[in-house]
Amino acid sequence: MPPSRRLFLKTELAPRLAEAQAGRRAVFFADAAHFVLGSFLGWLWCMTRVFVRASSGRQRYNVLGAINAVTLELVRVANDGYITATTVCELLGQLAALNLAVPLTVVMDNARYQRCQLVQTLARQLNIELLFLPSYSPNLNLIERLWKFVKKTALNSRPHGSFAEFPRPRWWLLGQTPKPTPLDVDPQQVIDYLENEMETSHDGNRKGI
Numbered sequence: 001m002p003p004s005r006r007l008f009l010k011t012e013l014a015p016r017l018a019e020a021q022a023g024r025r026a027v028f029f030a031d032a033a034h035f036v037l038g039s040f041l042g043w044l045w046c047m048t049r050v051f052v053r054a055s056s057g058r059q060r061y062n063v064l065g066a067i068n069a070v071t072l073e074l075v076r077v078a079n080d081g082y083i084t085a086t087t088v089c090e091l092l093g094q095l096a097a098l099n100l101a102v103p104l105t106v107v108m109d110n111a112r113y114q115r116c117q118l119v120q121t122l123a124r125q126l127n128i129e130l131l132f133l134p135s136y137s138p139n140l141n142l143i144e145r146l147w148k149f150v151k152k153t154a155l156n157s158r159p160h161g162s163f164a165e166f167p168r169p170r171w172w173l174l175g176q177t178p179k180p181t182p183l184d185v186d187p188q189q190v191i192d193y194l195e196n197e198m199e200t201s202h203d204g205n206r207k208g209i
Contacts (some may be wrong), residue, residue: 026100031067031149032083032113059163067143085113096126105129
């Protein structure tokens with residue numbers, strides 16, 4: 001793992017996760033997912049060629065979500081247009097409306113619409129700390145695991161005739177956050193998990209995987 005990312009884990013993320021585990025802070029990991037009405041790769045093993053129906057189109061259902069690193073509570077804003085700075089502000093408003101009795105930190109990447117002045121000004125007004133991940137570090141964002149799970153469970157190899165039939169996606173699945181998860185154990189295990197994710201990603205990129 002690059003030294004800068006390891007330093008971020010140890011000096012920025014780990015202390016906040018420790019406070020969250022102790023009940024002295026709420027840490028949410030936020031990011032957007034785009035659920036596209038289209039073909040999703042799946043596997044079917046058989047002795048003869050089989051043609052499987054697939055969806056046709058590029059319409060999409062966008063979700064900007066934030067997941068609590070300890071309780072796994074999910075707060076989300078969704079639309080079928082675009083995720084913009086205004087959408088991020090709406091999400092921050094929903095988080096502030098939780099009226100938590102502890103400081104609130106939102107961990108997110110460096111997308112321009114998330115780091116713009118509009119979002120940062122509102123965050124200061126709502127007393128929300130924005131903690132931006134190092135560049136090119138999606139594996140440090142735990143909500144990515146949730147989006148991967150939802151896409152695999154609700155969309156892979158599941159054709160939909162039209163956007164009106166699209167599950168958008170089936171939000172009841174979000175009550176089945178994949179286990180095992182390091183989120184409800186010792187913060188150091190979270191850090192160890194994230195370090196392992198980054199090492200795996202780095203090795204894969206180096207090998208051309």
